[in-house]
Amino acid sequence: MKILSRLLSALVASSLLLASAGAWSNTLETIRQRQKILVGVDISAPPYGMLDEQARQTGSDVEAARLLAKDLGVALEIVPVNGPNRVPYLLSRKVDVVLASFSITEERKKVVAYSEPYGVVPVLVAGPASVSVASFADLRGKTIAVTRGTTSDQELSRGLKDVSGARIVRYEDDATTNTAVATGQQDFLVGAPSVLLAIRQANPARDIVPKFTATAYPYAVGLRKNEPELKAWLDGWVAANLKNGAFNEIYQRYFGMPLPADMQR
Template identity: 75%
Template sequence: MKFTRRLFLGLAALLLGVGATMAHAANALDTIKQRKKILVAVDIGGPPYGMIDEQARQVGSDVEAARLLAQDLGVTLQIVPVSGPNRVPFLLSRKADVVMASFSITEDRKKVIDFSEPYGVVPVVIGGPASAKVASFADLSGKTIAVTRGTTSDQELTRGSKGIPSVSIVRYEDDATTNTAVATGQQDYIAAPPSTILAVKKASPSRDIASKFAMKAYPYGIGVRKNEPELKAWLDGWVKTNLKNGKLDEIYKRYFGMSLPPEVLQ
């Protein structure tokens, strides 16, 4: 009996030790610090959040925010390029530690992943010919709208156009293809953030695309896998600190020409 009890206690201690080791190994924040590098997923094809400038450098509001995050964490930054549809798969498959890609916080996404406190907002709008009288979803009847699959623009367009007759939605796999479709005249209308509308107009001035009406405005945060409380707590603290000291607002103003809304800055 004594031998059996000692064996049981020994196995229990071993299991507790393995459990503690596994729990420590699962601490994403420690893993990042030990690696001395953070893998941040950014949509490089979604200006002004992420883009390539004339010198082939990665720039944009999310790129700058990611650099600030890595600097404050004391690690180097590796940007992992993603598109709207593959942001969550890249995070869940551990190809990225976190996602900073104009990642709107939605109830559906929160069922699968966690988010930091918001550090910006993404309004989503309908864009179309400046001369067109389109002020609501009802005015989209008989029209074809381009959108990037799986984005909040896609979700809001699908929801808002439900029941509107003869609305055709053409879904593309990434923002660059969506933008090109509108810039080249394949479609006259687009569901996207206002910054995308400006980018399309800049790429093709003759198209004279303008924002027609807002579908919704979403706060966006840093995407993180569930059950990573240490990393999420650090990210929440980082967001609050850099909103308070004005650094995140400075980045936002540089790329959007306006300050963050009061509800984010509070």
């Protein structure tokens, strides 16, 4: 009898946990009921996220987040994130979604889900104009700055796997990486084109230029796995705003170039 009672108690507890998980899993309904969406954006990664002269949040991902909230018909709360904590903030439910130059990678797909992509970010290897660098092998004996936990970090680690004598210095956010290179702590870095722009603005005398493109990643809205309603809505939202040109207008305004033609189709 005691065994049966324990089994029944365990079944009830399991049912309650499953019911709770099911309720939690419909983030789209939660957002609508709350009348607000919590969006993780990296405010330290211009031109994706930054502060203007009046300390107002701006950038391509900020604009995309505003468009997302508008099309959902809810208020927007931007939650500042950085490269390393984007996934933890999403998994711990500090944010509903992430729009933070969130590149699609096979590693990340093991723990999070993505919408269809709404932009692309190339990963550039950069250094002084006076130094010839055409491949990762040319970084032998050099020190390279990168932001921890980003796709740039992954590509740099992969590229230097068989290159001896190269040293990686990892920083916790793009702003710190930019400062390190702008002030001469490192001469080489791996990052997005926006990183080079920020360095040139901080110190025009630092003649840091692109050397080669390691790879290019499409980026998308990050969401938790097992959210079919939210994913379906986001995929439709991305498709609609690619078709009507809204994403291309945002991308062109902040990057000075259009989205790839195949993405716009």
